[in-house]
Amino acid sequence: MGVGFGALLPQFLDLLFDLLHQPFHSLLLLSLSLLNCVNHSFVILLHSLHQGREDFLALSDLSEIQRQVMVVSGMALLSSYVMWPYCLRRCTYCNFNKYIPGENNDLTMTECLQRETDTLLQLSQVSCITSVFFGGGTPSLAPASTVAAVLQTVSSRAHLSGEAEVTLEVNPTPAGKSRLADYRRAGVNRFSIGVQSLQDEDLKTLGRDHSSRQALQTVEEARRLCPGRVSLDVMFGRPGQSAASWERELRELLRVCDDHVSLYQLTVERGTQLFKQVQRGEVAVPAEDAIAEMYRCARRTLRQHGFLQYEVSNFARNAVSHHNTSYWKGRQYIGVGPGAHGRFAPLGEGGVVREARTQTLEPDVWMREVQQRGHGTRRRIQLGRRELLEEVLVMGMRMTGGINHKHWAMFSPRLGLREAFGSSSEVQELLQDGRLILDDRGLRCSWDGLVVLDSMLPALLVELERQIGQRLPRDPHAGQTE
Numbered sequence: 001m002g003v004g005f006g007a008l009l010p011q012f013l014d015l016l017f018d019l020l021h022q023p024f025h026s027l028l029l030l031s032l033s034l035l036n037c038v039n040h041s042f043v044i045l046l047h048s049l050h051q052g053r054e055d056f057l058a059l060s061d062l063s064e065i066q067r068q069v070m071v072v073s074g075m076a077l078l079s080s081y082v083m084w085p086y087c088l089r090r091c092t093y094c095n096f097n098k099y100i101p102g103e104n105n106d107l108t109m110t111e112c113l114q115r116e117t118d119t120l121l122q123l124s125q126v127s128c129i130t131s132v133f134f135g136g137g138t139p140s141l142a143p144a145s146t147v148a149a150v151l152q153t154v155s156s157r158a159h160l161s162g163e164a165e166v167t168l169e170v171n172p173t174p175a176g177k178s179r180l181a182d183y184r185r186a187g188v189n190r191f192s193i194g195v196q197s198l199q200d201e202d203l204k205t206l207g208r209d210h211s212s213r214q215a216l217q218t219v220e221e222a223r224r225l226c227p228g229r230v231s232l233d234v235m236f237g238r239p240g241q242s243a244a245s246w247e248r249e250l251r252e253l254l255r256v257c258d259d260h261v262s263l264y265q266l267t268v269e270r271g272t273q274l275f276k277q278v279q280r281g282e283v284a285v286p287a288e289d290a291i292a293e294m295y296r297c298a299r300r301t302l303r304q305h306g307f308l309q310y311e312v313s314n315f316a317r318n319a320v321s322h323h324n325t326s327y328w329k330g331r332q333y334i335g336v337g338p339g340a341h342g343r344f345a346p347l348g349e350g351g352v353v354r355e356a357r358t359q360t361l362e363p364d365v366w367m368r369e370v371q372q373r374g375h376g377t378r379r380r381i382q383l384g385r386r387e388l389l390e391e392v393l394v395m396g397m398r399m400t401g402g403i404n405h406k407h408w409a410m411f412s413p414r415l416g417l418r419e420a421f422g423s424s425s426e427v428q429e430l431l432q433d434g435r436l437i438l439d440d441r442g443l444r445c446s447w448d449g450l451v452v453l454d455s456m457l458p459a460l461l462v463e464l465e466r467q468i469g470q471r472l473p474r475d476p477h478a479g480q481t482e
């Protein structure tokens with residue numbers, strides 16, 4: 001395991017102290033865990049208690065309690081992202097890692113996804129998977145048997161409970177729609193549908209290979225198969241879009257959507273066809289203030305219809321995405337497949353330092369590497385204390401609930417939120433003008449502040465770095481790359 005009892009003792013005592021202030025069920029779980037530890041070493045138990053601590057203290061329902069029993073009985077939690085890197089064509093705006101397939105190599109790709117899942121799960125020493133996300137590229141081009149095979153591998157290496165969220169991204173073409181039932185049978189229980197726009201003209205400009213009618217039919221079928229667990233991706237700030245047409249589109253969207261919507265502001269990415277079109281003046285995207293108005297309009301409208309915004313781009317009626325939330329909360333995840341990224345503390349070498357891992361981008365090269373050495377990890381960066389805290393800050397502030405004190409203390413036991421941010425005059429200014437809130441709950445953006453989060457982050461990051469330098473001892477793990 002590589003984690004010394006001595007190193008964990010202070011955290012354990014700290015945790016016990018916390019537990020005394022928790023409701024009855026936390027204490028019950030602690031008792032359960034101690035009974036359970038006859039099968040597990042005490043060190044594993046402590047390590048898991050530490051790793052799962054935040055979840056442990058935020059129990060809310062029975063399935064969560066079941067999950068927590070896993071944690072406290074020696075099983076740490078982890079999410080798993082699986083990348084299917086192929087698309088039938090390139091959308092004009094997209095700079096994700098995707099490839100037009102040459103020959104059919106579904107079988108080899110499937111074997112390699114299974115093999116890398118196995119390797120990374122083994123390395124992560126984690127035994128309970130809380131979510132699996134099949135993303136892309138276009139994972140709805142993958143055979144359902146691939147999805148079943150990868151889930152089978154996950155289950156053979158770790159505990160994948162019936163409660164785990166298993167999402168698959170779907171391009172809403174007739175082919176995608178026709179496979180939904182097979183994916184459902186393979187174990188998928190949440191669909192994320194790339195609707196992008198409900199305007200056919202815009203879908204054409206964006207290079208999409210489906211109509212809005214096909215998108216609506218796919219949404220309907222997905223809702224039939226996974227009621228309450230269907231999410232729609234829609235982009236705004238599209239070429240030629242006006243605030244008035246966006247408002248009409250939102251009303252239509254609210255008529256057809258399920259309980260989760262992701263609204264992404266279109267980014268004109270370098271190297272895309274859209275970027276060239278905009279540069280050549282063939283296409284114009286709306287002005288910044290028009291886009292800001294579209295975002296405000298969307299937030300207002302969705303709120304009026306019972307959607308709670310829980311992150312910059314995400315809105316839900318009782319259906320937050322567990323997988324994406326685990327990214328924003330700085331939890332561990334493995335990234336499997338070409339270009340996937342992960343964050344976890346691998347087995348050995350001390351076992352407690354989290355790494356940022358990126359897999360090889362190009363599918364053929366990635367497959368060769370997996371066949372030769374079991375994984376296609378191209379880059380490993382040990383996240384030192386500063387890098388880890390920066391990630392926790394940047395990701396956590398995206399959530400409307402922000403970062404609470406307990407959550408921050410899990411990563412930064414010796415430098416609290418108030419010490420880290422309370423003394424900077426720039427941060428004070430943000431607090432005073434109401435864009436930022438630092439109170440007994442923690443640090444978060446106000447309703448208006450969330451719109452300008454990007455402009456506030458530099459001040460927060462500079463202050464964090466300054467306080468770490470001044471108040472904490474030198475970090476032996478600071479940013480080592482391999």
Ligand SMILES: C[S@@+](CC[C@H](N)C(=O)[O-])C[C@H]1O[C@@H](n2cnc3c(N)ncnc32)[C@H](O)[C@@H]1O
Pocket residue numbers: 093094095096135136137138139169170171172193194195196233234235264265266267268269
């Ligand atoms: C990489 S795509 C994969 C999903 C699927 N292939 C699809 O296109 O529907 C994931 C989501 O990212 C969003 N996205 C992709 N490129 C974007 C861009 N340049 N700006 C904003 N959002 C983007 C889209 O909403 C898309 O649904």
Ligand SMILES: C[S@@+](CC[C@H](N)C(=O)[O-])C[C@H]1O[C@@H](n2cnc3c(N)ncnc32)[C@H](O)[C@@H]1O
Pocket residue numbers: 081083135136137167169192231232233262321324334335339340341342
């Ligand atoms: C945040 S996801 C979209 C989630 C979706 N709106 C939902 O609610 O389920 C946007 C894109 O990021 C990509 N992505 C997510 N996790 C990733 C990871 N660990 N490595 C590489 N790409 C990832 C996915 O392929 C996906 O297309």
Ligand code: SF4
Pocket residue numbers: 086087089090091094095096098136137138171194
């Ligand atoms: S947006 Fe989706 S379908 Fe379009 S190229 Fe990107 S990954 Fe492929």
